[in-house]
Amino acid sequence: MSNTEHYDVAIIGAGMSGLAAGIRLAHFGKNVCIFERHNAVGGLNSFYSFNGRKYDVGLHAMTNYVPPGVKGTPLGKLLRQLRIKREELDLCSQKHSRIAFPGIDLTFSNEYALLESQVAEKFPSQIDGFQRLIKKIKTFDDVALEIEEVSAREMIAGYLSDPLLVEMLLCPLMFYGSAREQDMDFSQFVIMAKSIYLEGFARPYEGVRHVIRILLEKYRQAGGKRKMKCGVHKIQKEGNRVGRLQLDTGDEVTADHIISSIGSIETEKLYQEDTTIQKDPQMAPGVLSFVETITVFDHSPETFAWGDETIVFFNDSDKFTYACPTAEVDPRSGVICFPNNFEYGSRELAEGFLRVTCLANYDQWANLPENVYQETKRKWFDQVVKSAARFLPQPQLDLEKITVATDMFTPRTIHKFTGHLNGAVYGAPNKIKNGKTSLENLYLCGTDQGFLGIVGSMLSGISMANFHILQAGK
Amino acid sequence: MTKDECKKLVLDIIADIAPDEDLSDVKPDVKLRDQLELDSMDFLDIVMELRKQHSIEVPEADYQELASLDSCAEYLTPKFNALV
Numbered sequence: 001m002s003n004t005e006h007y008d009v010a011i012i013g014a015g016m017s018g019l020a021a022g023i024r025l026a027h028f029g030k031n032v033c034i035f036e037r038h039n040a041v042g043g044l045n046s047f048y049s050f051n052g053r054k055y056d057v058g059l060h061a062m063t064n065y066v067p068p069g070v071k072g073t074p075l076g077k078l079l080r081q082l083r084i085k086r087e088e089l090d091l092c093s094q095k096h097s098r099i100a101f102p103g104i105d106l107t108f109s110n111e112y113a114l115l116e117s118q119v120a121e122k123f124p125s126q127i128d129g130f131q132r133l134i135k136k137i138k139t140f141d142d143v144a145l146e147i148e149e150v151s152a153r154e155m156i157a158g159y160l161s162d163p164l165l166v167e168m169l170l171c172p173l174m175f176y177g178s179a180r181e182q183d184m185d186f187s188q189f190v191i192m193a194k195s196i197y198l199e200g201f202a203r204p205y206e207g208v209r210h211v212i213r214i215l216l217e218k219y220r221q222a223g224g225k226r227k228m229k230c231g232v233h234k235i236q237k238e239g240n241r242v243g244r245l246q247l248d249t250g251d252e253v254t255a256d257h258i259i260s261s262i263g264s265i266e267t268e269k270l271y272q273e274d275t276t277i278q279k280d281p282q283m284a285p286g287v288l289s290f291v292e293t294i295t296v297f298d299h300s301p302e303t304f305a306w307g308d309e310t311i312v313f314f315n316d317s318d319k320f321t322y323a324c325p326t327a328e329v330d331p332r333s334g335v336i337c338f339p340n341n342f343e344y345g346s347r348e349l350a351e352g353f354l355r356v357t358c359l360a361n362y363d364q365w366a367n368l369p370e371n372v373y374q375e376t377k378r379k380w381f382d383q384v385v386k387s388a389a390r391f392l393p394q395p396q397l398d399l400e401k402i403t404v405a406t407d408m409f410t411p412r413t414i415h416k417f418t419g420h421l422n423g424a425v426y427g428a429p430n431k432i433k434n435g436k437t438s439l440e441n442l443y444l445c446g447t448d449q450g451f452l453g454i455v456g457s458m459l460s461g462i463s464m465a466n467f468h469i470l471q472a473g474k
Numbered sequence: 475m476t477k478d479e480c481k482k483l484v485l486d487i488i489a490d491i492a493p494d495e496d497l498s499d500v501k502p503d504v505k506l507r508d509q510l511e512l513d514s515m516d517f518l519d520i521v522m523e524l525r526k527q528h529s530i531e532v533p534e535a536d537y538q539e540l541a542s543l544d545s546c547a548e549y550l551t552p553k554f555n556a557l558v
Contacts, residue, residue, distance in 0.1 A: 028522050071494065071511040080492055081515060462515075471518055473534070 007033045007225075009469065010245055010255035012232045015043025015418075016454055017446035018261040019215040021461030023082050026222035028470055033255075034224065037231025037248065037419065041216060043261070044418050044425065044447070045454055047209040053351075053405055055294060056207040057417070060311060060337040060355065063176065063195035064455040065091060065110055065202035073199060074455045081462045088214055092342040094201035094310035099168045100391040101315050106168055110200030123165045133159035138198070142190040143451065143459075145434045145467065152189035153182075167320040172196055172313045174322040175335050175357070177452035179286045179426035181323040188431070188452060195453050201310060203342045205349075211454070231419075232260075235271035240440050242271075257469055260437075261446035261461070263420055263427050267437065286424030287324040289411035291360040293384050296405040297352035300340045304395040312336040314391040325361050329380045331387035334358040351404065356388040362411035362422040373412070381408050426452070435464045443468045475554045477547035483554075484520070484546045487527070488512075491519045502543035524550070529557065 009025050011018045014036035025032045040046050045058035064074045068086055079086055096109040104122060108115040116134075120127040133156065141147075153166070160166050170184070173192035178184045184192070204210035219226070227247075234246040235258070244252045260267040265285050268277050277283050302308050315333035322333075337355040340348075368376060389395075411423030420427060431450030435443040445464040446457055475483075485497055488510070495510050506512055520540060524530040530553050532540065539549035 028526055069494070072513070076494065076511075077513070077515060079494075081519070083491070085493065466515065466518060470522060 004244070005033075005251075005253045007031050007253065007255040009033075009257045009259060009465075010035060010232075010253060011259045011261065012267070013037075013043060013261035013446065014041040014226060014228075015261050015446060016045055016211075016215070016457040017449075017461035017464075018043075018259070019212075019219055019461065020078075020082060020458035021259050021261075021445050021465040022224045022226075023215065023218045023222055024462055024465040025469060026219060026224035027083070030469070032224045033253070034219075034226040035230050035232050035245070035247065036226060036228050038417060039229055040417075041226075041228075042208065042212045044414070044420075045208050045457075046212070046417065047207065050407060051405065053296065054207075054209070055407060056209070056339070057409065057413075059203070059208040059211075059454060060335065060339075060357075061094060061201035061203050061342075062091065062211070062455060063192075063199065063201060063453040065093060065200040067093075067110075074195070074459055075199070078455055078458050078462070081466075082215075082218060082458070084214060084218065090204040090206070090210060091202040092205055092344050094203075095308045095341045095343065097172075097201065097311040097313075098309055099171055099313045101164065101168055101171075101320075102317060104164070104168075108197060110202075112198050115197055119165070123162055126160050126162050126165050129159040129161065130165070134198070137190050137193050140187070140190045142187045142194070143463070144187075145463075147187055147433060150186040152184040152186045155186045155189075164318050167315070167318065169193075169197075170322070171315055171320050171333070172311075172335075174320075175313060177426055177456075178322060179288060179424065179431070179447070180429040181288065182321075185431070188450065191452050191456060195456070201342075203339065205342075205344050205347055207339065208454075215458075232270060235439075235442070237271050237439065240438075242439050242442050256441065258442045259445050259461075259464060259468075260442065261444075263446075264430075264432055264437075264444055264448040265421060265428055266419055267442070267444060271439070282430050284429060285421040286426060286428045287362070287422055288322075288426060289324070289360050289362045289414055289423040290357050290425055291329050291380060291384065291408060291410050292355055292357045293381050294407045295354040295385065295399075295403055297354070297399070297402045298404050299402065300348065300352045301338050301354060302340065303352075304397045304399070305393050306338070306395060307393065308338075308341045309336075310338060310341045312388075312391055314388065316387075316390065322359070325359055328361055328364040328376060329384065330359040331380075331383050334384065334388055336388045336391065352402075354385075354388075356384050358384050358387070360411050360423075362415065362424070365410045365412045365423075366415070373410075377408050377410060381406065420447070435468065475551055477551050480547045480551045480554060481543045483528075484540075484543060484550070487520055487523045488516075491516055491523065500543060502547075505541045506543070507541070528554065530554065
């Protein structure tokens with residue numbers, strides 16, 4: 001008994017949200033420990049090296065980019081709350097991005113006016129409604145912790161009458177954050193619309209590893225502890241509270257408060273029977289997962305006549321289907337990202353990168369024997385890249401000759417590194433905004449709390465640490 | 475501690491939590507919220523930093539006393555002087 005370590009706060013998962021919560025709590029003197037099952041931090045947004053080359057997972061771009069001096073936005077709040085200097089993040093703005101549907105494109109950048117002028121030009125009958133919708137988005141309190149759910153499609157229908165414009169606007173927002181098939185909760189739509197259309201994309205020159213390095217350093221300086229390769233295996237209840245945490249190592253620890261970033265159902269599974277969880281209709285797991293192909297070229301894609309676009313969201317018909325496909329992959333729509341095409345100033349990435357993301361079905365990938373899995377990956381790699389190429393100019397080089405490496409992740413990879421059921425990138429369809437669970441001293445943060453994107457995930461950790469622990473004076 | 479020293483100390487805390495704010499011309503009799511971009515998260519941090527750096531406790535019911543630099547000084551100076 002006396003050997004059991006005790007913490008003020010135990011945090012489950014060292015992703016962006018868990019680290020952010022940890023920094024806040026450690027900064028204000030709490031004895032905090034983060035328990036992470038993997039060897040690597042970052043969770044969904046991480047990085048790895050393979051054959052001597054560095055790769056990012058998750059992050060194409062950070063959303064919520066605003067230029068220095070713009071205040072009162074999520075990025076500014078994040079920097080203040082974590083005591084990060086803006087320059088430290090080394091954010092480099094996107095060049096420009098595009099939503100590509102058959103025969104029609106909408107280009108947008110970090111200047112909102114460009115999107116507005118594109119809508120005015122291509123959907124002249126919709127521009128008034130579009131401007132009213134943007135006004136509604138600007139004034140909507142999207143981060144309220146107690147809020148009624150409303151269908152985004154129903155709300156938008158009150159502003160826009162052209163279904164094609166609705167599909168085009170929803171496409172990037174769903175790809176970058178929706179845990180729900182076909183529709184979004186309106187507050188989630190607002191969070192995403194602000195973060196992408198009104199604010200924008202940026203990337204640190206060194207990618208996601210740069211952000212994670214800063215978070216780790218802040219956490220360490222504040223005195224936070226972390227245990228790697230040491231997940232929480234089980235939560236032992238004591239009445240309505242968490243009693244002990246059983247770790248993967250077999251050790252036990254106790255804590256006054258527990259913040260879990262691993263997902264709402266994934267957290268409940270630590271202390272409830274599966275049958276109890278399945279009876280709760282609010283506790284349905286997410287089904288939206290992705291594959292991503294990464295192609296590395298020996299020089300920048302701009303030189304192939306592929307231009308300087310940062311991200312292209314494509315869909316090959318007028319109707320955009322955002323749902324779990326029946327086949328392994330749905331190549332009809334996807335996201336193309338060129339990490340080279342950010343404003344790095346005089347710096348330049350040493351190699352050219354093409355990343356293409358498409359919706360995928362977890363079950364189809366989950367149980368393939370290893371050799372079939374590898375073969376299936378190869379098959380879809382080619383189809384995904386081919387599908388994306390339809391929305392890019394004809395390359396003026398033989399791409400095969402200049403390809404120096406490829407890699408691909410699947411729903412299986414996502415499941416392995418995040419522990420999310422079904423490899424569901426954005427977690428469960430029902431978000432729990434106030435972070436409460438059925439146990440008094442156990443709170444959620446991260447994906448299933450429901451602030452989206454990288455900035456959102458960190459703000460989620462911050463808000464939950466503030467709301468449940470610091471502000472409550474606990 | 476004098477009230478002026480107390481105001482200086484509150485400004486130091488604000489500079490720490492909101493380094494992007496220009497604090498060169500903060501009017502002591504005007505609400506901080508009306509002249510700076512500070513939200514409830516920032517006020518929470520002012521309270522938390524007072525506790526962390528100076529062991530001063532501000533109960534939630536008294537948060538309104540921190541509205542302006544003048545009211546901060548009125549409210550906090552006696553607390554500082556009672557410390558030792």
